[in-house]
Amino acid sequence: MSDQRTSRPDDSRLTVDGSQNLTAMKAIFDHCEDIAFDEWTFGDRFEHNVFTVHCGTLVKDRNKNHLSSTLLDASRSLAANEQLTPEFIGHYFHNQGMTSQPFKLSNSLTETADLVLEGFIALFFDGWNHSICYYTRGIEKRAVMESIGEPVVQGPREGTNESLSTNLGMIRQRVKTPKLKVEVITAGSSLKTKIAYLYLQDATDPELLLEFRSRIQGIEEYEVLGTSYVEDWIEDSSYSPFPQYRYTERTDNAASALLDGKILVLTDNSPMILICPSLFVDFFGTSEDYYVRTVFASLIRLLRLFAFFIALVLPSLYIALSTYHPELIPTVLLLTILDSREGIPFPAFFEALAMEVSFELLREAGIRLPRPVGSAVSIVGALVIGQAAITAQIASPIMVIIVALTGIASFAIPHYDMAIALRIVRFPLMIAAGILGGFGLMIGFLLILLHLTRLHTLGQPYLSSLAPIKFRNFRDIFVRFPLRHLLVSPRNRKLMKIRQKGS
Amino acid sequence: MKNLLLLLVVVSACFGLTGCWNKVELTDWGFVQAASLDQESNGSIRLTAHIYKPGRPSASGENTSSGKSFIDIGANGPSLLGSSSLIASELGRRLQWSHIRVLLISEELAKSRNIAELLEFFMRNPQTRSNINVMVTQGSAMDYLKIKPFIENTMGQQLLEIGRVSSSYSGRAVVTTLKNVLITSMEEVSTLSFPYLRLRPKPNPSVIMNGLAVMGAPSGRVFAIIPRANTPTVLMLKNQFNRGTLTIPCKGSAENKKASKDSFEITRLRTHITPVITRNDELSLRIGIQIEGTITELVCNDVSTATEVNEYLKRIRDTVSNDVSDTLRLLQKEQADIIGVGNSICRMHNRTWKRWGPDWPRRFAETTFSVDVKVVLLNTGTITGKKT
Amino acid sequence: MERKDKDKLDTLQMTCLMIAYTTGSSIVFIPNSISEVARSTSWLSMLISFSYGIIVLFCVLYLHRAHNGVSLIEYSRSLIGNVLTYFLSLPLILMLFFSLPGVVAGIGEFLSSVMMTETPGFVFDSLIFMIAAFTVRSGVKVMARMFVLLVGIMLALTLLVLLMAIPNYDPLYLLPFFSNGIRPVLHGAFISAGFPFGEIFLFSMVFPFVRGNGKMASVKSMYLAYGLSGSVLLLSVVCNLMAFGPATGTLKYSLYSLASVIQIADFIQRIEAIVVIALITGSFMKACIFLFILNQIMVKLLGLKDENTLVYPISLVSLMLSLTMFRTPAEFTKQVYTLWPFTVIFIGGAILFLLAVISLFKQKNRTSSAKG
Structure with a gap:
């Protein structure tokens, strides 16, 4: 028996001999217990053999008897006295005779095997070297429900499933x-x-x-x-x-x-x-922006931009200001910070790093906690840990506030991937601020900006609309203009252009 | 992959090779809130730094101790930088000058040394900002930093606030910053006035504004003190009078100190001094003052009819003119041109200034002037214009 | 390898490059050295040198149009021959090897004298050179895209600071005019004609990268951009004069000092950080453009195929120069404010005018021979 899997489809043809086909198919699906082989006969004296192959786990509706409908369809074209034979059936199907369901013909073993694995049911007639395959897939799929990661307050809740x-x-x-x-x-x-x-x-x-x-x-x-x-x-x-x-x-x-x-x-x-x-600017908008009113949508987008900067910069700014540039903090605020930092054993950089890392740990752990326990533990746990850290004077209150603000701000970014990017980039910025203060922070920013400007996505510059700057697109980036401006351009810009050209 | 390796090498180099030279934790600084300069008996200068002492963090819920929230440390070094490093070694922390509010100079020191030279250290230091207030104190400046502030954390803050309120709301003080010192030292007529403080020991030690100390070129020393009574008028002449109270004696009782007086609150005051160069190359000043204000105390006469109002306004005008004349004569006697006439002539009549510049103080002392006051009464408060 | 037209910069990007180039590092140091000599009439010096700059810009744009958008080296080759071009470009290269380290040394000195006093200068210089080298290696398009944003930030912050300082201004400080005659004003004009206005002649190496192959979409916007940077600098000078009066000449970093005196409503104070951001950004951009110009000159002279080969070596050499060129602040002052203007006007300007005149004659000959 040749190895069916590695040979090309042309090499493994079905033969006219039904039992040889059966043996061949059984050999392909050796040890596949969920593939069901059924043998049938038809004809006046039950002289014609048929066998069907289908994957039991993929096919839901086994009551539809494809075999009998095939025979019925073919026999409609029979003349008065003709008998139904496999050759006739083959003839019928080769001529694209009408059947109640769409079918596929195949004369290759591997192709038929692939189709069976796709959820088709294959009928093999003894005396015909083709197999007829009907689509019968009906496995259970998850229902169409709201996407968990992208909830909205107002708007459709249709999410994709795995099919x-x-x-x-x-x-x-x-x-x-x-x-x-x-x-x-x-x-x-x-x-x-x-x-x-x-x-x-x-x-x-x-x-x-x-x-x-x-x-x-x-x-x-x-x-x-x-x-x-x-x-x-x-x-x-x-x-x-x-x-x-x-x-x-x-x-x-x-x-x-x-x-x-x-x-x-x-x-x-x-x-x-x-x-x-x-593009970079696409990560600041969600579909919900179009389901709420203009003014609110614009303000929320600006808030997201603000959240972006806070999440990126706040810990590094604190490190840079408190360690390198105390002259830049207003005096009254400075005296308050001094009062709270007196007695903390760690330098600001390590304190910030430790708090940030623990926050990240909390976040990762919170994903894997089982649902009933999860939210309680993360909220209360964070509060308790924060409070305990302050009481034990391991962290200063201001640091806890900063870390909390940063975490909340990063949750305000609608796309998970961009929030991850922020979390990653935040740490090198903190290190840069810890080494060279404000100057290090500036260098970090310039490097990030350079990287973003150089980055291309599918050939387009990543910061398109910002760099190269296109003022027309600003209508939908940081604010959202009323839809009657947006629906004309830039969204359907190309469509409108082509329609104008055409008409 | 190569880029990643390169990046790693660079990053580790950054870690290993940089020394984080400027990295100083907040808790390693001593934040100076005020400083004072005094003359020691052997002629050297004593620098006293008024440093903020942070309280314990009150996370555990207890209230922090009611101790002082500041420390005074003084040192007698060869120069101001030397003194500050002596102070730092005594404190155990480096001194951070960027949050200093007030600089006090004792009268003795201000009269014997060039102030601009004294303040050089502060002007050149990158940490200090140029809006530090400078004040001259009666007696030793150190004592002013030792007393306990009423509400604020440190004396530095309190003195700053005293200066601000006095200047904005009562017209009793000027606000002179380091920037003013720097600019004035480069002007043609380098005369500058500082607030002059006095310490009142009983019942609670407190600091009050007691006039102006005037510093002049070329010596840069303080050479005159303007008494407290004349200070509001000086401010009027400098066009820096924001709000303040004017006390008007009743008619005929100007000499009687115990007689009742009306008081008038000035909400807006504008002065225009126009120098007029007469034909015989002499200077005459035309001083025009416009006042707007409200009545705050009315005991002498009614102010309800038009004639009564005019009477009242005339009394105000007379009072102000007299005050201005008296003060100007005082200034002329001291040859202290703190109202900026010289600089104004330098700007507007540059060629004349080239002739007059060298002996300007004498010329200022011989200037004639005329005063013209206009008063507008806005309202009489919540009671009508009948006297109570 | 010829660039396609669409790979070149458009008008907005080129104008932003020009603004970055002119305003970049000068916003830090203006008007210190000028007001030292010209005192309250410094703004007039700026106007005079600005008009000199306009003339230079006019020549540069004329040459750009007349030679269909090729760079300085290329059209000087066609005008005066290969050998003379090598000869003439030697002073240009040397000038750039002075000004590039000068810009970076300036910003390094600013940071270490004002903000971070204990950090040695080489840290600032080397980091700026590193990023500048990365930026130039990414190509002129990436650079231009970045700079549009950075120029916007720089101008916005500068204008914000100048606006917020309004309570500190006293217009009377602008008088007296001509307290010492016209000579100090001319001296001030000489200084500012070197730095920054006269340096625009080097931009003839950058113009080839704009779209149009010589026929620029909008020549007017180039003049407008130059005018904008001139006005910003002039505004900065005037505001500094109004705030500090006769003391303007003694403050080394005027805009920074201006930002430090701003105090609004008792909580907006100490915003020097804003100015520092603007200054670092501006100097960084100028250093990038200088590096780019120097790289282009060398590439065009030596006929290199890969334009990025020499960027790292040039940066390294410039880094070494920036650390060793100025031993004392006095040397910095003398070289930047006395020798450099002389070089820019009489060598750079001379080269440019010479090429322009030759080009004009050649045009006339060509038209007259075509007619006759």
């Missing part, structure tokens, strides 16, 4: 134009994951698409478990702490990204949708 077809369907439901193109790649020989990328034809920059296509080439050989694997494959700089693509699990986010001309990547068995490319 690619459901997700694609939900997106199609929002973007009802044939210009929404969906292209599918299959990756990996063991996982055979389907990767789908979507784009809106006239909204996406053709060069962007070209760049994306050239990058995603070659991924077919790799085992892709989820969308993050795709991200790693196509990103410009894996070592940069800043994320170059965004994730979302909400379909309205995905739809608006499509309108902006971005490319979406979805993977089977992963609910995360990858939005590429994602």
Whole structure:
């Protein structure tokens, strides 16, 4: 018996001999107890053999008898006295005779085996060297519910689940134009994951698409478990702490990204949708901004910007000011800080570092605590630890306040990836401030700015709209102009241009 | 990968090679809130630093002790920098000058040394800011730092606030900062006035403003003290009078100290001094003062009809004119041009100044002047204009 | 390798580069040395030297247009030949090897005399050179993108400080005019024509990177940008004069001292940090541009293919120079405020005017020979 897995599909053909096919299929699925083989016969004198192969765990509805419907459909074209034979059936299906369900014909063992693993049911007729496959997949999937990481107060709560077809369907439901193109790649020989990328034809920059296509080439050989694997494959700089693509699990986010001309990547068995490319300024907006009113949305965006700076800078600023530049602190504040710092054994830098690290530990631990215990422990624990540290005079009250403010500010950043980036970058800044004070902080900032300016995402400069500066886009970055300005431009800018050209 | 390695090498070099030279913990500094300069008997200068003493952190809920929140340490060094390092070695912490509020100079020292030279150390030091207030004290300046402040933490803060309130709300003090000293020392007429403090020992030791000390070029020493009574008028002439009270004696009882007096609160005062150069190359000053204010005490006459109001305003005008004339004569007697006439002539009539510059004090003493006061009454308070 | 037109800078980015170049490090030191000589009429000196700068800018833009946007080295090659170009560019290179370390040494000295007194100067200098080298190596597009943001920050902070100090201004300090005649004013104009206004002639190495290949989209905006930086500097001079009067000449870092006297409502005080940010940013940008210009001159002279080869060596040499060039503050003053203006006006300006005149004659010959 030849090794079916390594041979190319052309080499392993089905034969006319049914029992040989059966043996071959059984050999492929050797030790796969969940693959069910059923043998049947039909005909006046039960002379024709049929066997079906399906994966019991993937197929939900076993009561639909595909076999009998096949026979029924074929027999409708029988002439009055003809008998139903496998050759006739083969003839019928080769001529694309009408059946009650769509079918696939295959004369290759490996292809049929793949289809069975996809959830198809394969019918083998003795005397015909093809197999008929019907789609019957019906495994339990998670229900469509609100995405946990992206809750909103007002707005749709439709989140993606692990089924690619459901997700694609939900997106199609929002973007009802044939210009929404969906292209599918299959990756990996063991996982055979389907990767789908979507784009809106006239909204996406053709060069962007070209760049994306050239990058995603070659991924077919790799085992892709989820969308993050795709991200790693196509990103410009894996070592940069800043994320170059965004994730979302909400379909309205995905739809608006499509309108902006971005490319979406979805993977089977992963609910995360990858939005590429994602610019730095995109990380400050959420879909909820468009569901609340203009003034409030603008103020909240400014608050997020403020939170960004606080989360990045506050501990380093405290270290720099208290250790290197006490002359810059207003006198009254300084005397208060002095009172609270007298008696603390550690220098400010180590104190800040220790408090920050413990906060990070608390945060990581809080993710893994079981739900009923988790929130109680993290809140009370943080309070108790903070208070205990102050009483034991290991930390000064002002340091606890700073660390708490920083933590809260980093929660205000809507995208998890960007918040992680902030957490990472904060520590080198603290070290720089601890070594050279205000000057070190400035050097750190310049280095970060240089890095961000050099960074590209899918060929576009990462800080687009800020550097190179485009004032037109400012309408939707730090403030949000009323929607009637935004819906014309920049969101659907390309679409509008093309429509104008066309009409 | 190579870039990452390079980065690691650079970062570890940063750690190993830098010495964090300027890194000083907050608890290693002694924050000086005020300083005083005194003349020692052997001619050297004693620098006393008034340093803030932080209280214990009150995290445990107990109240901190009611001890003093400051320390005074003095030293007698060869120079001010030398003195400050002596103080630092006595304290055990380095001195941080950036939060100093007030500099006190004793009268004896101010009269014998050039003030600008004395303050050189503070002006050049990068830590100090140029808005430190400078005051001259009657007697030894050290004693002023020893008394316990009423509400504030340190005497430095208290003295600063005294100066501020006196200057803004009662017109009894000027606010002179290091910046003023620096700029005035470069001006053509380098005459500058400092607040003059007096220590009142009983019943509780407290500090009061007692006039102005005038420093002049070229010696840079204090050569005159303007008494407290004339200080508001000097401020008026300098156009630095913000708010203050004017006491107007009743008609005919100007000499009687025990007679009742009206009082008038000035809310706005503007002075314009126009120098006029007469034909025989002499200087005459035209002083115009515009006052706005409200009645705060009314005991002499009613002020309800138009004639009564005019009478009242005339009394104010007379009082102010007399005060201005008296004060100007006093200034002329001392040859103290602290109202900036000389600088004004230098700016506006530069060529004339080139001739007059060298013997300006004499010329100032011989200047004639005319005073014109205009008063506007805003309101009479919450009671009508009838006297009580 | 020719750059594609779309890879070049657009007008806004070029104007920001120009503002950074002119205002960059000068905002720190203005008007110290000028008011030392010209006293209360320093602003007039600034106006005079600004007009000199406009003339130089005009020549630079004319040459840029006349030679279809190639750089100084290239059109001097076509005008006066290869050998003479090498000869003429030698003083240019030496000038840049003075001014680049000078800028960085200046900011290092500022930081160590004002903010962090115990830190040795080499720390500041080496870090600034390191980042400048990284920035220049990233290419002119990245540099321009960054600088648009940084220039905005620098100008905003400067203007904020000048605005907040309004209670400290006394316009009478601007009088008297001409207390000592016209000579001090001209002396002040001479100093500021060297630093910063006259240095614009080196920008002829940067203009090739703007879009248009000689036909710039908006020449007017270049003049406007230059005017903006001139006005900011002039405003700074005037405000410093109004705040400090006759003492302006004794303060080494006027804008910093101005920021330290700001006190509003009793809690906005000690905002010198804002000025320090603006100053470091400005000097950093200027150092980057100088490094870029020097790199470009060498690349074009030696015909190198990879433009980034020499950046690190030049930075290292300049770092060494910045640490050793100025032994005493007096030397710094003499070299920067006496020798450098002379060099900029009479060598840099001379080279530029010479090339402009030759170019004009060649144009005339070409048109007359085309007609005749």
